[in-house]
Amino acid sequence: MDRDLSRPAERSRMDTTDAFVGLECVDCGERFDADRATHRCPECDGILDPSYDYDAVELTREDLRERPFDSMWRYEELLPFSRETAVSMDEGATPLVECPTLAAELGVEAVYIKDEGRNPTGTFKDRGQSPAVTAAVQHGATDVALASAGNAGQAASAYAGRADLDSHVFLPSRSGFTNKAMVNVHGGDMTVVGGRITDAGEAYADAMDEHEDWYSVKTFVTPYRHEGKKTMYWEVAEQLAFEAPDHVVYPTGGGVGLVGMHKAAREFRDLDLVDGETAFHAAQAEGCAPIAKAFDEGKARHDAWEVPDTICGGIEIPDPGASHLVLDAVRDSGGRAVATSDDEILDAAVTVAQEEGLEMAPACAAAASGAWALAEQDAFDDDDTVVIVNTGTGNKEADVLRSHLMGKGI
Ligand SMILES: *Cc1c(COP(=O)(O)O)cnc(C)c1O
Ligand SMILES: [Zn+2]
Secondary structure, eight states: OOGGGGOGGOOOOOOOOEEEEEEEETTTTOOOTTTTSSSSTTTTOOEEEEEEOGGGGOHHHHHHHHHHHOGGGGGGGGGSSTTSSSSOOOOOOOOOEOOOOOHHHSSSSSEEEEGGSSTTTTTTHHHHHHHHHHHHHHHOOOOEEEESSSSSHHHHHHHHTOOOEEEEHHHHTSSSSSHHHEEEEEEEHHESSSOOOOHHHHHHHHHHHHHHHHHEOOTTTSTHHHHHHHHHHHHHHHTTTTBBOOOEEESSSSHHHHHHHHHHHHHHHTTOOBOEEEEEEEEEEETTHHHHHHHHTTTTSSOOOSSOOOSSSGGGSSTTTTTTHHHHHHHTTTEEEEEEHHHHHHHHHHHHHHHOOOOOOOHHHHHHHHHHHHHHHHOSSSTEEEHHHHHHHBBGGGHHHHHHHHHHHH
């Protein structure tokens, strides 16, 4: 364990759950106390992952059945923080909507869309910012900061506002209008950087160097964002009566949600809270598909994508720092990685809206067109259950969807 434990006076300032034992580096395996290690691995700068003493977790299907389905924090036993201490707006607990027309088209038993658009700020990013901002509060931060393609920045400014922290959000100029507007509305300090996510990331890194007291809530820099995303899988499992879906198709940028859900599947399986196994599939856009390319080439890590160019801002991540974890999760679960064109993705968003009523933002619709591509590759059997994750609501980028119709003369 952490050598800093030799300083007992500084221990246990955080208020964590019983089974949470600390953070483990996924790269060097070293373990750290969560009071002392706040972000990346102090030894090797690797990604830290919350770890638990599963023998100390007492949670049964019956317990879960009896709980109201009202927030991601209903799984607090398997999260670092309790529901009571969490900075929360009752995020999560989103519907799993059956889509019979899509099931017929994909030639499978059932298709469901996990509709993360019903979250407080309209995307699943809320599930990451809730625990990340909770950790910031517990570590005594006054300011949180991140670079984001847009939705995470909006979510961070919302949760920071709720926790009475200042937020500093670095967005690329291509972020959507709603994201920029709402960071302002939540009182965040916003810097719009010309260019793309990498440029916003550089401006953020410079600012972090200047402001030592800013606390990062950036992806895989804080250990808590991927941890919060676990709850998506647990909800799906419960919504399917504790039967694992055969497939989850996930619109993948950094892959935070996919890595989180893969961990969640292992935890629920080990605790006998779910039957069956799930293949996790990464869906990307052809204009920025470093993970799909690495998957096809059999590589353990991606090569940075030279010229990213897709209309799917949320998944336009040319240099995803955790690609080895994403590729591991995909391969370990028997999943695949696919990439489809912007045109196919926007068509998929329109098809889902017209046939099933659900509103998917462009980045999210990569999961829908990815599901079609997987069906064409015969990745699904006719008795399979497929879950498509709609990571965010269509009305964040209704203008982009409408313009797509305009391009077709409609
Ligand atoms: C951030 C984001 C993604 C990609 O999430 P990762 O888990 O980092 O791959 C997908 N869709 C939307 C709407 C997003 O905001
Ligand atoms: Zn390490």
